[in-house]
Amino acid sequence: MNQSSHSSEANLHAIDYWQVIKNRYGVILLTFLLVFMTALVITYVMPKKYESKAVVQVRPKTGGSLVLPGQADSGRLSLDNGQTFFPTEFEVIRAQKTLDTAIERLDLVGRWGSDVDSVRRTLRGIVDAQNIRGTSLIEIRVRYNDPKDAQAIAKAVSEAYRERRTKIQAEYAEEALDQLRRAVVAQEDVVEDKRKLLSQIIRQGKIIPEGHTPGVRGGGGGGYTADDSAEDAQRSFAALEQEKIALESQIETLLKYDGPQLMAYAAGLSLPDNIIPVLLPQFQEAKRNYDAAQSSGLGIRHPRMISQAKVLEGMEADLVEAAANLRETLKAKLELSKEQLARLEQRMNQKKDEAIKAGLEGQGYSDAQADFESAQSLLEQLKLKQINDEMAGKVFEDPIIIHEEPTLSQVPVSPNVTLNLALGAVVGLIFGVGVAFFLEYLDTSVKSLEDVERYLQVPVLAVIPKDVGVLYKQSGMSPDAEAYRILRTNIEFNRKNPEDNAITVVSGGAGEGKSTTLVNLAYICAQGGYTTLMIDADLRRPRLHTFFDINNSVGLTNYLTTELMLEDVILQTPVDNLYFMPSGILPADAAGILNSRRMSELIQDVKQRFDLVLVDSPPILGVSDASVLASEVDLTMIVVQHRKLPRNMLLRVKQAVENVGGHVIGVVLNNVDVRSDSQYQYYTSYYTYYAPAESQPIPSGSQSSASPTSPQPRAARPAKKDDKQDLY
Structure with missing residues (x-):
């Protein structure tokens, strides 16, 4: 027997589901009626409960209290974070102290004839709180079998919650104000200590503050002249060093060039004693005239050519002498620049040491001055906050506002007959269908032709x-x-x-x-x-x-x-x-x-x-x-x-x-x-x-000629097994 064929029986098709429901409709109907009647009986025997509710508004602490920079206002209620605020308030409403106040006010222990713990547990079971979505309103609901008690309990609980919230907020405000006063006194001591330290630094460093505000020495934004001298020496040293480098580069180039290249480079130097820019154009003009005369056909022995050649030789000698003089001038100037650079470097180092010493003296003064000003500013803010909170404490503001007083309910809210019967019908139908399918699963009887042929193999x-x-x-x-x-x-x-x-x-x-x-x-x-x-x-x-x-x-x-x-x-x-x-x-x-x-x-x-x-x-x-x-x-x-x-x-x-x-x-x-x-x-x-249709005549054979007690023998049968008629 194929085991997979057994497991496939559980995989019913949609039409098989309907078939099971049709076959087991009696079980489904019976289960439905049982569950429905059970829901009806339970609804009938359930005690009736009446509901009374009070609607209250939770108000945050308001006022002109100053919030310090970088600090949160811990004394202010935040209604924005409803995910934690309202659940907390719901538990406060149902807390022991709130309920005990309501119990004492209504004398529920005597009225109900029970102990305090039992009454408290009963109230926790019948008192509920819910937030009206999108508002800061809270509904305090009480469900009880006596409508008058439900109204009285709802009113007592809402008033007890209001009193507790007012008391807690007043105590918290007073405690916060005391802490603020102590903080002001402590800050005043800190400011006095900072002032004494700053005065001591001024006297020891002989620092003259600018104007009426203690500051660092010197002018120009409170700086020292020594600092400025150091910076000037640094800038002069850098400029002189750049000049020295330029001179070294010029001398090196003059030594490297010769002939026309030397003349061309020297003519480009802008120096006071440089006459090469004047002589070089004259030499070049005489050279062009000499070349022009030679091109016109005059020989080198021509008197004119000889005189011009002597002039060119003299001008060239002057250029060479001017270049030599220029080189010597640059060397002398370079030596002078080196001496100035050494003296300036010595002076710059001296100014740096003086500036560092002065900066260290001024840093302690600056730090002390900044600490004093910061402490003084914080003290001013604390005093402003103290004044603001003291003024706000004199103005009473009720943190809880009751917008709707509990009313006497005339119609019970529980049990909900329509809802219970509807749920009973739905559950009964679902349970009945489930029982039908469970019975079908347990039923191992023959249900189809396939079952017979699969299990009996016939x-x-x-x-x-x-x-x-x-x-x-x-x-x-x-x-x-x-x-x-x-x-x-x-x-x-x-x-x-x-x-x-x-x-x-x-x-x-x-x-x-x-x-x-x-x-x-x-x-x-x-x-x-x-x-x-x-x-x-x-x-x-x-x-x-x-x-x-x-x-x-x-x-x-x-x-x-x-x-x-x-x-x-x-x-x-x-x-x-x-x-x-x-x-x-x-x-x-x-x-x-x-x-x-x-x-x-x-x-x-x-x-x-x-x-x-x-x-x-x-x-x-x-x-x-x-x-x-x-x-x-x-x-x-x-x-x-x-x-x-x-x-x-x-x-x-x-x-x-x-x-x-x-x-x-x-x-x-x-x-x-x-x-x-x-x-x-x-x-x-x-x-x-x-x-065949009913109107069709029914064929009927003749009665057998054999007697009831004498069956016709096989040899004399009218129909043999080999020649009997067709089955249809």
Whole structure:
């Protein structure tokens, strides 16, 4: 058996959910009514409670108190942080001291005749506080079974809360003011100490403050002249050092160049004693004239050319001498610059030392002055805050304002009948559906054709609808007969040997419709031309004779225990081709009688005489008779009532048949409610569609010529098994 197929049963589809609800609607309705009636009774017996409420406003502490820089105003109530403020106030309203004040004011201990702890617990249970969203209003609600007490308690609690809040705030304000006074006195001492220290530093450092405010020495924003001298020396030293570097660069270039390059570089220097810029243009002009004369055709020995050459030589000598003089001048100037730089560096270092000394003396004074001014400013702010708080304390401001006084309630607010009944209905419906599905989960009975074929490994021969009666007693062509025609056809095609015509009908328990199924199958087979014999082998509680109103005094037991002939115990029914063998007198040992050679001979004899032999038997799980019959006949058909026996019981039925050598041909799923089980509607929906109309004449065969006590022998049957008519 495939285990995965078992687990897949829990995965119901949506249509299966509706199917479960339809099948278990009785359980759902019963559970719904039980829960609903329970809610109704509980609502009825619950004590009525009346509600009274007071609406109060919580006001923050206001006034002109000064908030110091960098400090929070701890004396001010913050209503913005409602996440912590209002829950805290709710607990204050229900706190012990608030409730004790209300208890004492109303004398609830004497009125209720109980101790203080019990009264306090009762009040904590009936007093509730809620914030009106988006406002600073609080509703103080009291629910009690006496409307007058509810009103009085709500009023007493709101007034007690108001008194406690006023007292707490007044005590807190007074304590804060005392702390502020002590802080002012302490700060005054600190300011006096800072002033004395500053005076001492001024005297020791001989510092002259600017104007009326103590400051650092000197002018220009309170600085020292020594500081300015140091800065000037630093700037002069830097400028002279830059000049020295420039001179060194010029001298180095003059030494590096020669000839025309030297003249060109020297002409570009802007110096007072530099005549090269004057001589060089003259030399260049004379040189151009000399070159022009030479280009005109004059030779170098021409008197004019000789005179001009002498002039050029003189001018060139002057340029060389001017360059040499310029170099010497730069060297002298460089030496002078170095001497000045050394003297200036010495002076700059001296000024730096003086500035550092003066700065250290002024730093202590500056720090002392800053501490004094800071302490003095803080003292002024503390005094302003003290004055402001003292003035605010003289103005009384009620922290709690009662906007709505408690009223006497005329209508109870609890229990809420509509809400309770609605919840009862919803819970009852949900619980009923849950119980239905839980029962469906626990139900292991056969619910579908797939269950039978999966667990028994045998085919389902037919599905018989619910409330099918005895067909031969019904007038006209009943649509339910089609189910038995299907059963007849499936029996014919599922038996492997055509000679296997002896079939016993068994069931696991009593009341599964085994006898009715046998009678209707026999009737349908007889209508189809089969000579059919019904044997009532249920020697415990025989029922077949009741369907035909036949006397049960002579039958199977008489034949097995006496020397009666077969013709003496087989009776013909009013239906053509249908014969019946009653059970006879019930014996003491039914299993012993059935498990006899004469019973075996009987089965073999009737198999030769009739086309089909149907043997009724008692439930196979109750007694051993059915097992004996299953071993005697050719085939065994199991009748299973829909949604009755568990699956493991059906497995035992099959095993009981197979253990005695019997062969199960199939299962008939009986008593199926096709209206509630939609999965079977398609299986039976064609019965009515294909059934003959009522106006159609019903074919009826002629009555058998054989007498009731003399069944027609097999050799003289009008219809052989080889030439019987088609089943449909």
